[in-house]
Amino acid sequence: MKLFDSIGRYVILMSRVFTKPQKAKIFRHRLFDEFQHLGIESLGIVAFISMFMGAVVAIQTAYNIDSPLIPLSMVGFTVRQSVILEFSPTVISLILAGKVGSRIASEIGTMRVTEQIDALEIMGVNSANHLIFPKIVASLIMNPILIVFSMWLGILGGWIAMMASKLVTSTDYVYGIRLDFEGFTIFYALFKTLFFAFIISSVSGFYGYETRGGALEVGQASTKAVVVSSILIILFNLVLTQLLLT
């Protein structure tokens, strides 16, 4: 019952979010701010995690190939497939759910409990549109960029690990990366990313907007935003994988 109630309120909120902004200029201004806060500021953590994960996948694969029948180019191939198909779109989206989701929920939640949202409404501003719409649009644009960036760095991290450990030669690794490459996998990854970006920004916006009370409740809203968007990402990942790959 409570679940359906929440879904209903979420849909109503989204119908207020997806309307025409009062002033295009102010919307643009807020959008560029959000590019900075939700995108650029996540570059560091995305780069760090991607490099190391790529490296670990490469090392694990290299050590586990002990049959001489399996060519060492399999290492590059495995890194590429796992990074593009699952690691970058899903794991990095989960990381972003934590970083960006908590930021969105706590920012909007604080504005709610300090009556800044009431102040917007009093002026005649549609606060849901003003606050949440730029965040959703910014996420839909920035997350795919972050994910492509993560794919590059993941594969690069694998290469660096192989060069440093001398387990696989550069030629073999690069040959593996190019082996049987299908452009569709990138499309598949970016489609998932867009879907997850929408979940992260809209669900976190919802929990922030629904906050009532004080500082304690803002903290709770931010935790809830992260937990719920992570669960939804995992669930929809399964559904989308089934739909897109069959």
Place this chain on the structure above:
Amino acid sequence: MIEAKQINKTFGGNHVLKNVSCMFDRGKTNLIIGQSGSGKTVLMKCLVGLFEVDSGQVIYDDRNFSVMNFEQRKNIRQEIGMLFQGSALFDSMTVMENVMFPLNMFTVHPYEEKRERVNFVLKRVNLENVENLMPSELSGGMRKRVAIARAIAMNPKYLFCDEPNSGLDPQTSGVIDLLIKEITEEYQITTIVNTHDMNSVLSTGDTVAFIFKGELWWKGNKDTILHTDNKELNDFVFGTELTSRLKK
């Protein structure tokens, strides 16, 4: 002039406002007083439409606000300024951006003109050289002034103040009260102020409505309030050590 007609509001099973009817006059500081939890904030939020009333009507100078939709209300909202209990300044913006925000949102004036208006209202609330500070860098009293400046930036016809002197020392409170009263008379605004501070009541109460447990219990002004035999009101007025000693 704003008129509230038989307003009822419940939250769950909690009947907060019970048939409240009241008139608020133009060019006057109209006070709503009562204990904490008596329903002052809820009444104010019902008047401005932040809460929907269960039944009853709110009339802004012959315009029935209660039956309007969001778009229709937007026109009236632009005639409303509101001062919130915690000031509610946008904390990601400078003082200048805060005050200019409604102008940016709803007018197409050139920047210079808006800037001039911001300087004018900041000066009106006796603030200078704070344009580029962030709200977190201001004292409580200064935040209130900035909030007043933002509320009057659009030249409102109606001004709502929820506990304008909560969290301020008595002297600063007096200054803020006086400022609201002056602005009200100067621009002939219909001003409604929530307060539980008897100092404010006695210095600014052109009209006073006493709310007791969600009901309109008594109506009068700053002079008649000291000479009433209404028991609950007397308990409220003479509830503090200072006022009860003065009575004796």
